[in-house]
Amino acid sequence: MKISRGKILILILSIGSGILISTMIKSNLESYRPVTLSHIKSTEKEIEESIKELNDLEKIIDSKEKELQSLAELSYNDEDIVEKLNMNLVSNKSVSGHLDLEGPGITIKMYDNPEDEVIGEDVNQDVIHDVDVLNILNDLRVAGAEAISINGERVISSSELKCRGPVIGINGVSIGTPFIISAIGDPKLLMASVNAPGTYAHVLKDVYGIGFEPEEKDNLYIPAYSGNFEFKYAKPVREDEKR
Structure with missing residues (x-):
């Protein structure tokens, strides 16, 4: 019994398709891993940490916006700036004991x-x-x-x-x-x-x-502190140097 070329071609294509499909299925199965309880908890912790970081950033942004708003409320003339600086000076001197x-x-x-x-x-x-x-x-x-x-x-x-x-x-x-x-x-x-x-x-x-x-x-x-106090070893830390 003779088998036509068409049937042989179909047979070869069927076998090739079967091999290809089985290979793809096997590949997909290997790429998926079962989800464990520890993996879920780890993911939840990462999400919570990300949310906390976002909240901290929002607080920093809010604080900076208030500072900008405070500066914006000034009319930027010499009298306003001097008055604000004097208020800060009085506050600092009160805390340090020099007032x-x-x-x-x-x-x-x-x-x-x-x-x-x-x-x-x-x-x-x-x-x-x-x-x-x-x-x-x-x-x-x-x-x-x-x-x-x-x-x-x-x-x-x-x-x-x-x-x-x-x-x-x-x-x-x-x-x-x-x-x-x-x-x-x-x-x-x-x-x-x-x-x-x-x-x-x-x-x-x-x-x-x-x-x-x-x-x-x-x-x-x-009365105010009458002596002089100087830092010999400590120095201020700039904003960009904070850890």
Whole structure:
């Protein structure tokens, strides 16, 4: 029986098509992998991180737009620019302690135990030390004190407190008892920070008999820091250098 050329050609094409189709199916099957739970969680985490990055960028953009709007509101004449710069200067000087300030707050008079009898284990526990004053300052800061002075010396971030025998050194100046601490802030909160049971001031007063007399004031005057402070090692970081 003879087979025509047409049938042979059809047969060859059919076989070739079958091989081609099977190869394509096999290739497609290999390109797909089963989706696992860990893969889904990993993808969700990547999406969440991307959303967070977008939110952070939106906040930065919003902040910059507000700055631009603030600048745009200026009429760009010399008086407006000088006024804005002066406002920034006053704010910076207030924070750094280089400006006289006034406002409500409290004063604290601290002095050594006035009694002749030694209350502590030795006489050193009946006198005020630099650490005692430092702990009181820390409690006042935690309570929201915005400006503090000791015997007229402004306390700033770089102010040191050193024991020098019967006196304490601050900002290079020696001061003796009584120590008068002035603090501007919410009088109620400041009083609570040195009057509440268990506070450091409470222990000084009730356990060691240290003289401690806090008083609320409607208005206090705290002088500016009179010294000079320069950074020797720290330097400002430009916006394009931030990590």
